[in-house]
Amino acid sequence: KAGVTQTPRYLIKTRGQQVTLSCSPISGHRSVSWYQQTPGQGLQFLFEYFSETQRNKGNFPGRFSGRQFSNSRSEMNVSTLELGDSALYLCASSLVALSSYNEQFFGPGTRLTVL
Amino acid sequence: DQQVKQNSPSLSVQEGRISILNCDYTNSMFDYFLWYKKYPAEGPTFLISISSIKDKNEDGRFTVFLNKSAKHLSLHIVPSQPGDSAVYFCAASGRAGSYQLTFGKGTKLSVIP
Numbered sequence: 001k002a003g004v005t006q007t008p009r010y011l012i013k014t015r016g017q018q019v020t021l022s023c024s025p026i027s028g029h030r031s032v033s034w035y036q037q038t039p040g041q042g043l044q045f046l047f048e049y050f051s052e053t054q055r056n057k058g059n060f061p062g063r064f065s066g067r068q069f070s071n072s073r074s075e076m077n078v079s080t081l082e083l084g085d086s087a088l089y090l091c092a093s094s095l096v097a098l099s100s101y102n103e104q105f106f107g108p109g110t111r112l113t114v115l
Numbered sequence: 116d117q118q119v120k121q122n123s124p125s126l127s128v129q130e131g132r133i134s135i136l137n138c139d140y141t142n143s144m145f146d147y148f149l150w151y152k153k154y155p156a157e158g159p160t161f162l163i164s165i166s167s168i169k170d171k172n173e174d175g176r177f178t179v180f181l182n183k184s185a186k187h188l189s190l191h192i193v194p195s196q197p198g199d200s201a202v203y204f205c206a207a208s209g210r211a212g213s214y215q216l217t218f219g220k221g222t223k224l225s226v227i228p
Contacts, residue, residue: 033215042220042221045216048214104216
């Protein structure tokens with residue numbers, strides 16, 4: 001079974017630009033979450049999508065947005081990039097069972113560098 | 116305000132010995148806890164989890180203990196192997212069906228041969 005895939009793996013942008021990152025979940029997984037990892041803040045939750053709807057959102061500015069398609073693939077977008085947006089962006093997918101917990105499976109991440 | 120804390124940024128253990136990684140949380144609404152392992156240039160890999168209705172869960176060499184009254188959990192690895200060298204993250208979730216995990220900042224475990 002293929003794991004979570006993220007593209008691109010590495011990205012370099014300049015301040016003010018925008019960026020779109022892509023995530024393909026494990027086949028059959030309908031929930032996709034995004035996290036930002038930085039050395040200072042650790043792993044922080046950005047948002048979670050299920051059935052093309054954002055169900056949860058973390059404490060990030062509106063420059064961070066996402067969407068999910070009917071095939072469960074997800075994209076996240078960051079507009080007007082700032083230096084502090086340099087981070088590893090991780091996508092995680094999970095089976096959905098509303099009455100129980102399911103572990104999340106992470107992709108390898110996209111390393112974004114903002115110059 | 117850090118709701119999940121891993122107070123030891125690093126830990127060194129001799130091969131064959133026990134590794135104990137600790138995690139504290141402040142939010143009493145958390146009721147499901149997970150441990151992830153992360154190697155450089157890879158995403159976190161799920162290791163083991165525990166629900167708040169339990170105080171212990173075992174999976175092979177890995178055991179997680181939960182002390183709800185102290186809001187503390189720990190991961191025991193016995194025996195430790197050099198391949199266990201990685202960063203370990205503790206994570207917590209607040210309710211069934213929620214996929215919003217709150218992570219600690221991680222503990223880097225080094226297992227010395």
